[in-house]
Amino acid sequence: MADDAYGVGIGWRPEISGFVAGLPGLRFAEVVAESVHAHGDLPEGLPQLLDRGVTVVPHGVRLSLGGAEPVEPERVTHLAAVAERLGAPLVSEHIAFVRAAGVEAGHLLPIPRSREAIDAVVANVARTRRELSVPIALEPIAALFDWPDNELSEADFLTEILDRTDALLLLDVANVYANARNRGEDPLELLGKLPLDRVAYVHVAGGAEHQGLYHDTHTDAVPRAVLDLVAELCARHRPPALMLERDGDYPPAGELRAELDAIAAASGYPAIT
């Protein structure tokens, strides 16, 4: 993001457009890139945010940067066009794959932490950046399972990808929490090894445990442990922006406001509500 801090933001979704429009202190939001037409009308509510000077970052979910196959050129063109339309200072996508051999998985899937997979990501990010006029931030995902043939630690894997792609990091604190919990690891250990100075912005989201596994659902409340991790991250190196990601089962406005206030309190940024 830019030099100055944006503070607390939110993932814009059509279902909560009115709520987002009513946040007086909002300075940045994220929109799912695939939900925005490259040339047609913007989704209702977004133009008003842009007119207010809110920075809106397109967040891609379907590029499949971690796929062994090359990214589809029309998807890259779309992402670049949306970034220009929104006047976004950057775009973001995931270190994940979403399809293989023409079959859609329907969700972000992990890739092996191997040299071969790193090469695939690096090549796809390079193909994407050739069309983009702004930087890209890469988000490590929450995964319920790991590949059996991991060669590298998660920190080494991510650091090598960032070094070789020259990308920024979109750090999802809830993903860090979910992965550590499901692997029986300490989330602080990963935080301590990541290049926190490359964090462009941060996702914060809720989840729930089902049958012994923590699911990063984005449809449940943000757990206290995730907010504690936000506080710990900000004590070490406060990122310029943090945002709430909610993707369904939207609670009453009061609860959403309380979650935004909790992120503000944990990060030390002003409340935007």
Next chain:
Amino acid sequence: MTGDARGGDHPGQPGGAPESLATRQARLVDALTSGQPVPDGFDLRKVDAARVALLRKRAGEVARQWPMLAASFGERWKPSFAAWAAARPTQGSLRDGWDLARDLLSRDALPATAGEELAEREARWSYDGASAPRPRRGPAVRSAAGAVVLQIAGRVRVIRRAA
């Protein structure tokens, strides 16, 4: 799916060439979306948890596109959709719901409350079951589960509601 990208019939056999990342990713997607076996070495319980979570996520997305279809199942929507979709990779939530509704209709199992929703889409769009639906150019009358819908110049009118 068949083809070279999937490698031979004996994946990972001793002495065989290591499978490419493309092949291994395709096998994993098949396990998650088409009821194929989980590739060797993965934690079966965790991959299955991901498979089930993925189906429930799809059910939620289809419910947003097809609210009446989902509502007609009540509490049984997510498990019912998951059972239907377990070996059908997603074609996007619009087509997934459409395929399910047609499938139910063909078995006389489409609830009346979902008939009007299907008839309205059938009247408005042309969908061949294999590629993205396209707006109809001419007028059309379509019926499903007792509902009859007329479309003229893009406007739809319900001629008869389902009983």
